[in-house]
Amino acid sequence: MTESLGTTGLVLNEPLLWEKDTPGREGFSLPHGDVDSCPVEEALTSQSPDFPDLSEVDVVRHYTRLATWNFGVDTGMYPLGSCTMKYNPKINEKMAGLRGFAGAHPLLPQALSQGLLKLLFELECFLSEITGMDAVSLQPAAGAQGELTGMLLIHAYHKSRGRKPSKIIVPDTAHGTNPASAALCGYRPVPVQSNEQGILSSEAIAEVMDEDTAGIMVTNPNTLGLFEENVQEIAEIVHAKGGLVYGDGANMNAVMGIIDAGRIGLDVLHLNLHKTFSTPHGGGGPGSGPVCVRSHLEPFLPVPRVVKENGSYHLSEDFSRSIGKLHAFYGNVGVMIKAYSYILSMGAENLKKASQLAVLNANYVKERLKDRFHLPYDRPCMHECVFTDRSQMAHKVMTLDMAKRLMDYGFHPPTIYFPLVVNGAIMIEPTETESKQDLDLFIEALRRIADEAEHHPEFLGQAPSKCKVKRLDEVAAARKPCLAG
Amino acid sequence: MRYLPHTPKDIESMLEAVGVESVDALFSTVPDTCRRTRDPLLPEPLTEWELNGLMEGMSRAVGAPPEYKVYLGAGSYEHHIPHALSYLLSRSEFVTSYTPYQPEMSQGTLQAIYEYQTLSCRLLGMEVANASLYDGASALAEAMLMAVRITKARKVALSSLIHPHYRQVVRTYFQPTGFELIELPRLPNGRTDFSSLDDAGDLAAVAVQSPNFFGCVEDLAVGAQKAHEKQALFITAFTEPLAYGLIKNPGSLGADVACGEAQSLGIPQSFGGPGLGMFATQMKHVRNMPGRLVGQTTDLDGRRGFVLTLATREQHIRREKATSNICTNNSLCALAAAMYMASLGRTGIRELAQLNHDKAEYLKRGLVRGGFEIPFESPTFNEFVAAFPAGKDDIYQRLLKKKVVAGLPLAPYYPELTDHYLFCVTETKTRKDLDELIKEITS
Numbered sequence: 001m002t003e004s005l006g007t008t009g010l011v012l013n014e015p016l017l018w019e020k021d022t023p024g025r026e027g028f029s030l031p032h033g034d035v036d037s038c039p040v041e042e043a044l045t046s047q048s049p050d051f052p053d054l055s056e057v058d059v060v061r062h063y064t065r066l067a068t069w070n071f072g073v074d075t076g077m078y079p080l081g082s083c084t085m086k087y088n089p090k091i092n093e094k095m096a097g098l099r100g101f102a103g104a105h106p107l108l109p110q111a112l113s114q115g116l117l118k119l120l121f122e123l124e125c126f127l128s129e130i131t132g133m134d135a136v137s138l139q140p141a142a143g144a145q146g147e148l149t150g151m152l153l154i155h156a157y158h159k160s161r162g163r164k165p166s167k168i169i170v171p172d173t174a175h176g177t178n179p180a181s182a183a184l185c186g187y188r189p190v191p192v193q194s195n196e197q198g199i200l201s202s203e204a205i206a207e208v209m210d211e212d213t214a215g216i217m218v219t220n221p222n223t224l225g226l227f228e229e230n231v232q233e234i235a236e237i238v239h240a241k242g243g244l245v246y247g248d249g250a251n252m253n254a255v256m257g258i259i260d261a262g263r264i265g266l267d268v269l270h271l272n273l274h275k276t277f278s279t280p281h282g283g284g285g286p287g288s289g290p291v292c293v294r295s296h297l298e299p300f301l302p303v304p305r306v307v308k309e310n311g312s313y314h315l316s317e318d319f320s321r322s323i324g325k326l327h328a329f330y331g332n333v334g335v336m337i338k339a340y341s342y343i344l345s346m347g348a349e350n351l352k353k354a355s356q357l358a359v360l361n362a363n364y365v366k367e368r369l370k371d372r373f374h375l376p377y378d379r380p381c382m383h384e385c386v387f388t389d390r391s392q393m394a395h396k397v398m399t400l401d402m403a404k405r406l407m408d409y410g411f412h413p414p415t416i417y418f419p420l421v422v423n424g425a426i427m428i429e430p431t432e433t434e435s436k437q438d439l440d441l442f443i444e445a446l447r448r449i450a451d452e453a454e455h456h457p458e459f460l461g462q463a464p465s466k467c468k469v470k471r472l473d474e475v476a477a478a479r480k481p482c483l484a485g
Numbered sequence: 486m487r488y489l490p491h492t493p494k495d496i497e498s499m500l501e502a503v504g505v506e507s508v509d510a511l512f513s514t515v516p517d518t519c520r521r522t523r524d525p526l527l528p529e530p531l532t533e534w535e536l537n538g539l540m541e542g543m544s545r546a547v548g549a550p551p552e553y554k555v556y557l558g559a560g561s562y563e564h565h566i567p568h569a570l571s572y573l574l575s576r577s578e579f580v581t582s583y584t585p586y587q588p589e590m591s592q593g594t595l596q597a598i599y600e601y602q603t604l605s606c607r608l609l610g611m612e613v614a615n616a617s618l619y620d621g622a623s624a625l626a627e628a629m630l631m632a633v634r635i636t637k638a639r640k641v642a643l644s645s646l647i648h649p650h651y652r653q654v655v656r657t658y659f660q661p662t663g664f665e666l667i668e669l670p671r672l673p674n675g676r677t678d679f680s681s682l683d684d685a686g687d688l689a690a691v692a693v694q695s696p697n698f699f700g701c702v703e704d705l706a707v708g709a710q711k712a713h714e715k716q717a718l719f720i721t722a723f724t725e726p727l728a729y730g731l732i733k734n735p736g737s738l739g740a741d742v743a744c745g746e747a748q749s750l751g752i753p754q755s756f757g758g759p760g761l762g763m764f765a766t767q768m769k770h771v772r773n774m775p776g777r778l779v780g781q782t783t784d785l786d787g788r789r790g791f792v793l794t795l796a797t798r799e800q801h802i803r804r805e806k807a808t809s810n811i812c813t814n815n816s817l818c819a820l821a822a823a824m825y826m827a828s829l830g831r832t833g834i835r836e837l838a839q840l841n842h843d844k845a846e847y848l849k850r851g852l853v854r855g856g857f858e859i860p861f862e863s864p865t866f867n868e869f870v871a872a873f874p875a876g877k878d879d880i881y882q883r884l885l886k887k888k889v890v891a892g893l894p895l896a897p898y899y900p901e902l903t904d905h906y907l908f909c910v911t912e913t914k915t916r917k918d919l920d921e922l923i924k925e926i927t928s
Contacts, residue, residue, distance in 0.1 A: 016600060017603075018603070023831075023832070024832065025830065026830060027567075027569075027829070027830060027833070028567060028829050028830075028837070029565075030836055030840070030912075031913075033840055035844055035919070036847070037839065037843050038842065038843045038846040041864055044732045044733060044864060045731060046734070048834055049734065049826075050607045051608075051834060052827065052830060053833075054827055054830055056828070059569060059573075059824060060569055060572075063579075063597070063824060066592070066596055066597050067578040067579055069591075069592035069593040070578035070579060070591055071582060071591070072578045072579070072581030072582040073582070074577035074578070075581075078582075080583060080586075085583060086488075088580070091533050091536060093575065095540045097571075097753075098541060099549055100543075100549045101544050101549075101755065103550050103753065103754060104547045105561055106560075106754070106756050106757030107557055107561070111548075112890070113548070113756070115542075115544055116543075116547055116756050118543065126525075126527055129527060141619035141815075142619065143813060145623070145811075151661075152661065176804075179804040179805035180803070180804060180805055182805065183805035184630075184662075184810060186662060186663070189805050227512075229514055229515075231519065232518055232519060255515070258520060259519050260519070260520065260521040263520075263522075272813075274813065280580045280817075282579070282580055282582075282815075282816050282817030282818075282820075283579055283580075283583065283585065283591070283820065284616065284777065284813060284814055284816030284817075285813040285815045285817065285818075286758075286813075286815040286816075286817060302657075323657055324656055324657035325622070325657055327623065327758060328560055328620045328621055328654065328760070329561070329757025330756065330758065331757075331758055334753070334756075334758065334759050344530070344531050344539070345533070346530055347527055347529055349530075350489065356511070357491055357496075359508075359511045360496065360511060367503050368502060380511060403587070407589060413587050413590075418801070433489070434490070435490035435491065436490075436495040436498070462785075464589050467589040468589070468592050469788055470784040470785040470786055470788075472784050472790045473782045473785075474588075474782065476782050476783070477782035477792045478794045478796075481771065481778070481780050481795060482780055482782075483599075483613045483780050484599075484612070484613060484614070485600075
C-alpha cells in the first residue's frame with residue numbers, strides 16, 4: 001500500500017472559551033458613542049450576560065485550533081451515505097457574500113430587491129426544469145422542513161376535496177426524517193417492507209393502500225442506493241385510491257438529467273440544495289429544502305411567491321389556498337445563491353455528467369469491495385452502496401469498529417447502522433467529485449481494515465488512535481447530561 | 486468541468502472494473518418510462534469569470550448598505566460583523582463538514598456548539614439551549630408544539646405583538662393538528678394585554694415577544710405569572726437578542742422557553758436567511774426539547790470531549806414519536822453567533838447594546854421635535870414606532886429616492902396603523918446619518 005493518508009501531527013489543546021476569560025479584555029471594535037447616553041429604566045436592566053472577555057487574538061486562536069480538530073470535504077473523502085458530501089465550490093461562497101446579497105434586508109421595498117428576486121425566480125425555473133415538475137417553492141429551510149411542506153401540501157389537497165385520510169405509507173427504505181414529518185400532519189405512518197431485491201413491489205403497496213391513506217413517501221433512489229423500478233406502477237396504485245405520491249429527493253444526485261419526476265408520477269418532491277446542488281453542509285446546516293410540485297398542488301404552495309410581471313419581479317401573498325408560511329422570510333437565500341451559482345457553472349450537460357459519475361463511483365467501490373464485505377443486495381446501485389459487517393462479525397468486529405478505524409487511514413467514515421433494513425449497515429456515497437485515485441486509496445484502506453479484522457480484531461476495538469481524542473463515552477453523556485458549562 | 490475529476494481513461498478503467506460497457510449501462514435499472522424525453526433547458530455553463538460578472542451585476546441591483554441607509558429592523562438587523570468572524574467562518578474544516586455523527590473527527594464543531602449552547606443560556610438566563618433550529622419563526626412554532634406535548638392542553642395563546650410572520654408560521658405548523666390558537670390583544674401603551682387570559686380556558690402556552698414587534702419591552706413578569714396561573718408554559722420569543730445585553734433576560738422573569746431569531750449576533754442579513762433559531766428551556770423539559778444537543782463526556786483515556794447526545798428524542802431514533810422532525814439545522818450560523826458573543830464579551834455586549842439604545846433614542850427625540858408622534862409610550866430598545874404627521878405621506882418615497890429607507894410601513898400588518906412606521910437604529914448609523922434623516926424627514 002502507498003503511504004496512508006492518515007498520520008499524526010502536532011495538534012494543540014484549547015480550553016473552553018470561558019476558561020480563557022480575562023475581565024477587561026476586548027475583542028470587538030466598538031463604534032464611537034457620538035450621541036448622548038440615555039439610561040434605560042433601572043427596573044428593566046440587569047447585569048450583563050456572563051460572556052468571557054477575550055481579545056481578538058484569543059478568539060482567532062481559539063477557533064483556529066478548534067478547526068484543526070475537524071474533518072471536512074476539503075480535508076478529504078467524506079463518503080457519508082445519503083448526505084452527498086460533494087466538493088463545495090469556493091467561488092459560490094464569494095457570490096453569497098457579495099454586499100448586495102449578504103447585506104440585503106428582507107423587507108426592502110421590492111423595487112430595491114430586484115436582483116435577488118430575479119435570482120430566486122430563475123432558480124425556481126431551473127429546479128423545475130431539472131426535476132420535470134411544474135412549480136417550485138424555495139422556502140423550506142432544510143430537507144426535513146421540505147418534507148413537512150410536502151406533507152402539508154398533501155394535507156391541504158385532501159382537505160380541499162373534503163377528505164381526511166389518517167395514514168401515510170412509509171417504506172422501510174425511506175429516509176429517517178420521513179415518519180416524523182408525516183406525524184406533524186397527524187398522519188400515522190404505515191410501514192411497508194421492501195422485497196428481496198431491496199425495492200418496493202407494487203403488490204406490497206396495493207395491499208396496504210386504501211381510501212384512508214393520504215399517499216406514500218418514496219425515497220428514490222432509496223436508502224439502499226437502489227432505484228425503485230416499480231415507482232410508476234406504485235404511483236398509479238396510490239393515485240387510483242385518491243392518494244398522492246411524495247418523493248424524497250435527498251438522493252437526487254444519482255439521477256439529474258436522467259429521470260423525469262413528473263413523468264414518473266410524483267406529485268411533490270423535495271430537494272436538498274446542500275446535497276445535490278453543492279452548497280456546504282456547515283457542520284450541520286444551514287441547508288435548503290425546496291419543494292417541487294405538479295400543477296394540481298401549485299395553488300397550495302407556501303407564500304409569498306416570487307412572481308414576474310411586465311419584466312419586473314415581486315413577492316405575492318395573493319394565493320388564497322396556500323398552506324401559509326414556513327419561514328420568517330423566504331428561506332435560506334444565502335444557500336440558494338450558492339446553488340444558483342453552481343447550476344450556472346455546470347449547465348445541463350455537466351449536471352447529468354455529475355450524476356453519471358456519482359453512480360459510476362459508487363458502483364466502482366461496490367465492485368472492488370464486495371469480495372471482502374458482505375453486500376446484501378448484489379445488483380447495480382445508484383449513487384451509494386450498502387455493505388454490512390456480516391463477514392467481520394465472525395472475528396467480533398463490528399461496523400462501528402471499522403468506521404472508527406477508517407479515521408486512522410484519513411477518511412471520514414460512511415454512514416453506519418442506516419438504513420435500518422440492513423443489520424450493521426455501512427452506507428457509502430462517494431459522490432462524483434472523488435477521483436479514481438482517491439477512491440483507490442479509500443478502497444485499499446477498507447481492504448486493509450478487512451485484513452486487520454481477521455488478524456488483529458482486538459486492535460480495531462481501540463480505534464481511532466490518530467484523532468484528537470479516543471473513542472468517546474456516549475452512554476455517560478446521555479446518562480448524566482452536561483449540556484452547558 | 487473543474488469539479489469533475491474523471492478523465493476518459495479513468496472512466497474506461499472504472500467501467501471495466503464494474504464490468505459494464507458504458508456509463509449508460511449503469512442506469513439499466515431505471516425504466517425507460519421514468520426517463521426524461523429531453524435534456525433540461527438551462528443556460529450554457531459559465532466560466533468562473535463570467536459568473537463573477539453576472540452575479541456582481543445582479544447584486545448591484547439590490548439596495549443594500551452602505552449605499553443605502555436602511556432603517557429597517559422587524560426581524561432582521563444590520564450590525565457590524567467583525568472581519569475576524571468572516572475569516573474564521575471560512576475555515577473549511579467548519580464549512581465543509583456535516584453533522585458531527587463521528588465525534589472523534591468532529592471535536593471542533595462539537596466543542597464550538599457546546600460553547601454556543603452555554604453562551605445562549607447565559608444570554609437568555611436559561612438552563613439548556615439546543616444546537617440551533619432554522620429561524621426564529623420555526624423556533625416559536627416548535628416551542629408551541631413542545632408546550633402541547635408537555636401540558637396535553639390543546640390551545641395556545643399568542644400575543645398579537647409577536648412578529649406577524651412568526652404568527653403566520655405558527656399557524657402553518659398548527660393547521661393540520663387541530664390545536665386551537667388564540668391571539669392576545671394589545672394595550673394602548675404598546676404592550677400585550679394579558680387580561681383576556683382569565684377566560685381562555687385550559688392553555689398549553691402563552692407566548693409573547695420582547696422587545697415586541699413595535700420595539701416595546703414587554704412586562705414579562707406579569708405574563709409569566711398569568712401563564713403559570715393557567716398551568717401553561719410561558720414562552721418568550723425575540724427577534725433582537727442584543728437587547729439582553731442591556732435589559733433583563735427572559736429566564737430571570739419566569740420564561741419556561743426562550744426562543745427566537747439570533748441573526749442579530751454576527752450573521753449577515755442575506756435577504757432574511759439563513760438566520761439562527763435559538764431555543765432554550767429548563768433542564769426539566771430537556772427530554773421534550775426539539776433539535777440536536779451537544780454534551781460533555783470523556784474519551785477512553787479520560788480526556789474531555791464532546792458528543793451529540795439525548796438522541797432518543799430525535800427523528801432518526803424515535804421516528805414518528807420524535808420531539809421534532811428537524812435534522813440539518815443552522816449549525817454554521819450558531820458557530821457565527823458563538824464567535825460574536827465571544828468577541829463582545831460581557832463588557833462589549835453591554836456597551837454595544839447601550840449604544841444601540843442611545844442611537845435609537847436620539848432619532849426618537851429628533852422625530853418628536855419635528856412633530857412626529859410616538860404612539861406607544863412603553864420603553865424600547867433599538868426599534869420604535871413613529872406616526873408621520875398628516876400631510877407628510879410623500880416623505881417616505883422622497884427619501885427612498887435619496888437612498889434612505891425610512892422605516893417599515895405598519896399598515897400592511899396592522900391596518901389601523903396608517904402612517905405608522907417602525908424604525909430601527911443600530912450602531913451602524915452615525916450621529917451625522919441620524920441628523921440628516923431628522924432634517925429630511927421633518928423639513
